[in-house]
Amino acid sequence: MNNILDRQQMHECDMYTINDIGIPSMVLMERAALGVFDEIRARKIDSSNTLIVCGSGNNGGDGLALARMLADEGDKVNVYITGNTSLASGEMGKQYEIIRNYNVKILDTFPESDNYTLIVDAIFGIGLSRNIEGEIFNLIRKLNDKRGFKLSIDVPSGVNSDNGKIMGTTFKAELTVTIGDYKRGCFIYPGAEFCGEIVCKKIGISNKPIEKSKTGHILTIDDLNKIPKRKVRSNKGTYGNVLIIAGSLNMCGAAILAGAAAYASGCGLVRIFTPKDNRIIIQNKLPEAVLTTYDPQYFDDRVLEKEIERADSIVIGPGLGMDVSAGKITEYVLRYATVPIIADADALNIAATNPSLLKKHNCPLIITPHFAEMARLCDTKIYNISNDILETAIKFSKENNLICLLKDANSVIAGSDGSLYVNTSGNNGLSTAGSGDVLAGILGALAVIFDDYSLCAAMGAFIHGLAGDYAVAETGERGLVSSDIVEYVKKVLKDVK
Template identity: 40%
Template sequence: MKAVLSGKEMKEFDARSIKGYGIPSLVLMERAAMAVAEKAEEILEKERAGTVWSVCGFGNNGADGVAAARMLFLKGYDVKIVFPQRDGKGSEELEAQLNVVKRLGIPVMTAEDLSDLVEKKIPAQPFRKAGERKRSCRGVILDAIFGIGLSRNVEGAYRKLIRWINGQEDMKVIAVDIPSGISSDNGSVMGDAVRADVTVTFGEKKLGQVLFPGRDLCGHLFVKDVGFVPESSAEREKHVQMLDREDLLRIPARMADSNKGTYGKVLVMAGAKNMAGASLLSARAAYRMGAGLVKVFTPEENRLIVQEKLPEAILSTYDTKEAEKDPENFARKIARETEWADVIVLGPGIGMEDYARCMVENVLKDAYVPIILDADALNLAAEYRELTGYFTENIIVTPHMKEMSRLTGIQIEEMKENPVRTAREFADQYGVVCVLKDAATVIAGRDGKTFVNGSGTPAMAKGGSGDVLTGVIAGLVALGLEESDAAALGVYVHGLAGEAAEQHFGVHGVLAGEIADCLPEVYRDGI
C-alpha cells in the first residue's frame, strides 16, 4: 500500500524535511534533478539521440529542469533551456541554478526564439500504451514549466510552450514531477497540459497522477526517493492510499482442515424476470474469489439458466406476481434467506418494480450482515429517498458516476472534478463504505480510510463488469475481510483480473464473465 498526496500535502511534506529537519532545499533539488537526468540519459542512449530541450517555468519545478539540463550538458549532450518569457521573477533556487548554467555557457532562450513554434493541443492517444507513441526519436524534452505549484489555468506564453511540447512528434517528453498543466490535486487539465511519455516524480505519488486525465497524461510514472524524511506510519495512513501487489497477501489463506462452511455464505439477490445474467456474473465471481457457498435469489423464470450455467450455486426463486400480490409473505421469504447469509449482494439487474423496492427495503431493514448495494438497488434508493434512511455501517454502496449522480443530485462533471471528495462525503454522510466506480475508482471506507484504485484497463468498460465486482467484494467479505478492506482489495483484484483477461482476449474482446474467470490467475500468480 502506498500513500498518494494532494499538492498541499506534498508541500507540507517538503516543508517538513526542509524547515522541520533542516535538509537544504538545494540538496533535495539536486537529487530530484539527478533522477530526471538519469531517466533522460537512459532514453537518449536507447534512442541514440543527443538533443535535450529543458522547458522551464519560474518556480522550483523550473529550477529542477535547469539543474537537470546542467547535468546532461556536463555529460556532453546538446542542451538548450527555454523559458516562457524573459522577465519572469524566479524562485531563489531557480536563480541559484541559473547562475551556474550562465557560467557554463548553456544557451538560455525564450518561447519567442523558437523557430518552429507549432502549437498542438493535447494529442489523443487511442489504444496505445503509455510511452509507445513515438516511432523516431531525435531527443528529449524536459517539461519543467509547472509542478505542484500550479495555481491557476495556464494561458499566454505558458500555453504556447505547452502546445509546442505536444507538437514535437520526434522528441520524448519527460515531465518533471507532473506534466505541466495538470492539477496535482485531482488530475484535471487546467487550461492545457503536456502529454508526457515519462513522468519522474519525487518522494510520493500525487493524486493528479492517479486520477484521470492526469494519469493518462503522465505516461510511465516513476517515483524517486530524493531524501525526504519519511512520515510515521500513523501519519502516512491519513493520506489517500493505493494498493499494490503486496496487498494480495491480505487475501486470507485456505486452511487444510476447512470445509465449505469455513469460507462464508454469500446471498446474491439479483436478476429480474428472464434477466439472469447479472446474478450469474456476481455469483460466479463470489465463488471464483473463494466464497464457500453462494446462493442465488432470483425470479422463478431464471431457474433453468442459473442451474445450467452455474450448477455450483444454491438456488432460491420467487414468483414476481405473488411477490406483488402478497408483500408480507414475500418479506417473510426474504427474511429467511437473509438470515442464512454472511454477506448479501443486493441489486444487480433486479429492475425497478414494486416487488424489487419491497425486497430492497426489507433487506435493508432486517439484515445486519454486510450488504453490497449495487445497480437497481441504488436507483431505487435514488427514486424512493426513504430507503437511504436505512443506510448504516454494514452497507457498501458501489455506484458508477451516473448512479452516484442520481443518488446525490450532483452533476457528473462536478463529481469528476473531485471524485475523492465526492466518495468521502457520501461515505461520511451515511456512515457507509462508498465505492465510486470510474476508470480510477475511489473507495471511501471506515475511519476516514480512502483509496484510489490503480489497476484495470479500458477492456473492462463493458456491461456486466460491475456485477462481477459485487461478487468479488462479497467473496472477500465471506473470506473474513472487514468491509472497507474488502471493498478496496476487491476493486484492486477486479482490475487485475481485467488486465489478465485483456492479455487473453485483447482490449476490445473481453467479456465480463471472463474477468470473473481470470480472478484465480491474479491471486495464484500475481504476488
C-alpha cells in the same frame, strides 16, 4: 501499497525534511534532478537534442539541474525559462546562476524548431493553483504539437495534483517522473490521461509529518498478500455464505456472473435469491449455487428474512430490476441486514428514488456506482460526476456513512472514515456488459474475510482490474466478455495462499 499525497501533505513532508531534519533544499533539488536523469538513461531515451522548459519555481530549478547533468554527458541542451528570472524562487535563482557556467543554451525566445529528441516540462509541478492562461497556455499547446519524447518532472503542468482536474490546458507527457511520493491527481481522470507512465523517485523526503494522517493509496501486486490466508483445517463455512440478490425476467445473467465471481474469489457458498422464472437457467449455468426463488407478484419478506439470517455478506442489485418487489427487497435489506452489503446497479437506482434509503443501513455498506448511477444518487448531471470524481466519492461516503467505489478507468474508493484508494489496474476491455456484476461478486466474497472494508473494496477493484489485464494479454481488449473475467480472477488469485 504506495502513498498518493495531495499538495499540502507533500509540502508538509518537504518542510519537515528541510527545516527539522536539516537536509538543504538544494540537496533535495539535486537528488530530484539526478532521479530524472537516471530514469532517462535507464530507459535509453534519446536526449541528444533536449529542450527543457522551466518555470520560475522549484520545478524549474529541477529542470535547470537536469539540464546541467545532461550537458555534462555531452547532450545538446536548450533551456527556455517562462516569466522573469529575477522573480525566481531562491533555489531556482541559484540553479540559474550555476547553469550559466555550463554549456547549456538559455533561449531568449520560445524555439520554433521541431527537431528536439526530448522535451522536458519543468514549468509548474505541484505548485499550480490557478488556471493556465495567456502566453503559457499557448506555449504548452505548442510543446504538445512538437515531436520528440515528452517528459514531465513531478506532475504535468496543468494537471491539478490534488484532484486530477485540468487547469485550463496541460502538457501531455509520455512519462512523468514524480518526486518523493506519488501525487494523487496523477491517478485521477481526466489528469491521469496526460501523465503517461508514472514512476516515483525517492530522494530522502521524510513522511513523518503525515504518519498519522489519512493519505491516499494505490495497491500493487504485492498487496494481494494482504488477502487473509486460507486454513488447512477448514470447510465451506470458513469462507462464508454470500447471498446474492440479483436477476429479474430476462436479466438472470447478472446473478450468474456475480455468483460465479464470488466462487472464483474464494467464498464457501453462494446462495442466490431471484425471481422464480430464473431457476432453471441458473441451476444449469451455476449448479454450485443454492437457489431460493420468489414470485415478484406476491413477494413475502419472511422468505428473504431467512436468507439474510444465513448470510455472511450480501450482494444486492445486479439485474434486479425496478419493479415494486425489487424496491421492497432493497429497502428490507438496507434496513435489516447486519452483515456487509455490496449495493450495485438497480439497488442504487432504487435508492436514488428514495435518498433516505442509504442512510438506513446498520452494517458496513459498499456501493459500486458508475457515473450514470452516481449522477442519479446525487441528482446531478453525469458531467459533474466525471469532472470531479474524487470530491464526489469523498463527499457522498461521508454524508451517507458508507464506502463509495466510484467506477472509472481508475476507480476511486472513498470511506466515511477518510480512507482513500485509487485503483490503477484494468483496461478498456472491462467496458463490457456484466463486468460490474463480476466486481460485485468479487466484493461479496472478500467482504466475508476482510475487517477493513475500504481495503476490501480497493482489493476487489484491484483484482477485477488485474483479471482484465491478464485476460487482454491473451484475448485482446475488443473480444473480452465478462465470463472470461471470472476465469482470470482465478488466475490472479492462484498464487495467493
